[in-house]
Amino acid sequence: MAVTLLSTVLRIPYRLLKVFTMPEDEDAKYYHDDPAWEDVEAIPQDDGALHPLAAIAYTDEYSEAMGYLRAVMAKNEYSERALQLTEHIISMNPAHYTVWLYRAKILHEIKADLRKEIDWLNPTALQHLKNYQIWHHRQTIVDALGSPKGEADFIAIMLKEDSKNYHVWSYRQWLVGRFNLFDQEDELRWIESMIEADVRNNSAWNHRYYLQRGKLGSEDAVARELEHVTQYAKYAIRKAPQNQSPWNYLKGIVRAANLPASTLKEFALEFADVQRPDDIYSSHALDLLADVYAEEEGSRDDAKQALELLATRFDPIRAHYWQYRKSLLEGQAIAA
């Protein structure tokens, strides 16, 4: 919501709106003087009497286009001009939920070339990076086309704008599932290049996890391939031990294989040792060691020491959480 401060503070009271004229946009498109729309009578918005809520000072262009949209929708008109009108509305209000459904229906009814729809969607998506409906629509179109061809290139462009765009990653995952790309070398190489570009991109780590889990399936398969699957995350952690994304990934894989936290004990000790608190390289290693020691016979004091170090020295921002974890261990001691 890019609203200038001026318009945040200086607003037009309802009763005065008619006195002001909205700024005119030179490229504005109108319908009332367009012969192609002569036969249509717009349906103006009815905002009730005196007390609308969250009313918006629409431009004349938007108000008029919406009036024509309601009119063609009311007639269930599926035509080329209606298609163009939806494009116009979407350029001003991409979050209009029924305009997208209406557009999909028109495309179907006029048997439109869906490749052309993708050509239009590409620049449109770039204009509305945070819009949600656009991805849903794209999914519908690509599903009907039955091929992911060209989609990877488009996604690359989108991720250049925002490498952690949630919608784009969700869409990529849908593509992988829909076209069964789990096993594709290209997909794996691509995700590794994304992680290399930014090792802290958690969306990329999540996608890699999805590919691995999708490929391996069962717990047993993950356990069998453990060495291979965890190697990559270990490599990334050795480069930047304080990056939480690969730690989460690593622990997630071990849990998916139904193995205990102690599977990673040796690895965690590379970065932290509770006996040598001046030589700690990663708070996440300490956290993992706390889990390992809590499960280990006779190591409860080491677990408490790890949590104490986290609370007081290595992760004080979460001191309350580490103290809570410590209190759970103390509770256990009393119960035992």
Add this chain to the structure above:
Amino acid sequence: MAPGLALDAEESRLNYAAHIRYWRRNLKTFLPHQFTGNDCNRMTLAAFIISALDILGDLKAALSDGEREGYIDWVYRCQLPEGGFRPAPATDLGAVRSRENQIWDPAHLAGTFFALLILINLGDDLERVKRREALQWLTKLQRPDGGFGETLGEADRVEGGNDSRFGFMAAGVRWMLRGNLEGPVDGVPDMDVDALVRCIQAAETYDGGLSEAPYHEAHAGFASCAISALHLVDRLPTSTPDGRVRGLNNLPLTLRWLASRQTLTLDEEDAADTYEDETDSSATCHDSHSFMKLRDYPTTRGKLSFIDQPLVHAELKWVGMNGRENKIGDTCYAYWVCTPLKLLGHLDIVDSKPIRRWLLDRTQHLVGGFGKLPGDHPDPQHSFLGLMVLSMFGEAGLQSVDTALCITERAKQHLESLPWRRKLLAMD
């Protein structure tokens, strides 16, 4: 004297007068045309406006009786003959609306959820709400996997997304209109609550968070909606099993993930400096400045960013909250993270003091309201959610709130006192 005392003397405070002015302006004047992209979210914006004034204790003073009645009527004008509400007049086809074209002007889940909240806030008795029809419609919005969509399209096909936001709002509408009764009520079937719970569990992630859909990335917004939904259908985890399907699969892991959302990455500069820098440094690890050590410097950039910074930089005066791993703090995530913690009974595993200071000193705006990031202009969503968090933390002078429903306790009690609802729930 302890160091930093001088700083603490300058106490962080909520500028009540500015917030009230900000929200009254939102209520009584037109939103600027830049809000056109929110034309179909007007009911949501309206609910934020009304509820914010209520939290600030200004709702009564801000409205004349005529205005209150007028707003209630506006909301009812958005109710559809077949039940449920549209989220704005934008789709209203007026006199020519018919069975043939009503799919372009359908009842909408967010529209319905927020319309009910506004009516409750304004003291309406919901007698004009087509309650049976709305509940009937709600069951049709549920997909076979247990999740909910947004609207019904052609041949009752469920349209819109399928993430926990919709499950949350569906659970909210159900709770408002029929409390926690399970099974058919008044001849109207219940939603499949077990299926909703399973759908939420399926979106739990390997790091303990919750996501939009199975295997998608953990995200605090979806985690909050999922946990609020479980709360509203009374299926949060309990220590003793009661034979009902309950979430979550791994509560300790979820608590860890929620606690991890506290961050010292507070502005764009902090967030930008990790790209193409694959090493740890005080610039890439804002949360661990105090101890960052390196064995070697694999990249020049890493070395530069490391030597530029003081080694000890444990600045815990302001702590932000983010929505995903390795992301920047953002006002709204304070709500999306603190809400599930509160509903799970663990709000005390985060330290509210530095989070409160971050909101008040960094994202609160001079003209009232809150921005997303420090220095950002206020917008209704961040401004509302910022207030919700401060109320949850017990800020003096703010009314207490129901965390999941986003309304004051006062408003919630009004709903609970309505005769039709007391009768339905056999409370009389």
